Amino acid sequence: MNRVRGLRLPGLQGRQPRKRFGQHFLDDQSVIDHLIDSIAPRRDDVMVEIGPGLGALTSPLLERLDHLHVVEIDRDLARGLREAVPPEHLHVHEIDALQFDLAAIGEKIRVVGNLPYNISTPLIFHLLDQAARIDDMHFMLQKEVVERMAADPGSSTYGRLSVMVQHRCQVRWLFDVPPESFNPPPAVDSAIVRLVPRDAADLGDIELARLAQVVTAAFSHRRKTLRNALSGVVDAATLEALGIDPGLRAEMIGYLDWRRIARASTAS
Secondary structure, eight states, X not given: OOOOOSOOOTTOTTOOOOGGGTOOEEOOHHHHHHHHHHHOXXXXXXXXXXXXXXXXXXXXXXXXXXXXEEEOOOHHHHHHHXXXXXXXXXXXXXXXXXXXXXXXXOSSEEEEEEOOGGGHHHHHHHHHTTGGGEEEEEEEEEHHHHHHHHOOTTSTTOSHHHHHHHHHEXXXXXXXXXXXXXXXXXXXXXXXXXXXXXOHHHHOSOOHHHHHHHHHHHHTTTXXXXXXXXXXXXXXXXXXXXXXXXXXXXXXXXXHHXXXXXXXXXXX
């Protein structure tokens, strides 16, 4: 049985975070414990941690897992992780997470991480492209990003990110994390979010690129009505035939209706 406890990275104690990698190291034990309990790792889970840093989450994850994959772009941290944990328990992928292909690991993958805030949105979209391989995702993100992901139609934070994430995943905002839980403290509040990819049968025959095109066109002109914002993409008569008021603005339309609009626009 795996008994990796109290992980420490040789030679990296007191290591200063690197601004170019957007590093903010989590060091609040109560937050770590709450997050690990929320993830609830099972010993035989296939799990990937993105951005392990100094191992704040890596160590308690390894206590509960037989094996863990981590994705780390910082060569010094990657080397420290390899020195700290034998490869039969920890596989270190030294690569930019935006370039990482989950196919290298397999299927039914659980993904966790304290994501660098400077690349969090493109990284979320990169993972959504691979969602068919993923069971669930638990991320520490800038609170504003979590607010947008979980936003309901009609709210000021509802937008393109809300629609695209909610189309592909069930979203649950778990809890907030204050800046003082990190070293160095970021200038913003953080939050933990759980994303559970929807079954393929729930997604319907929607071409993701087409949905993204329609949603981007609409939210690029938030103050315009659908009639005007989607001019050239889908006409008002088609919206009316779908039972959608073309006089509404984009932020009033839920992700299920955006699917219908995208399907109709493909056929038009």
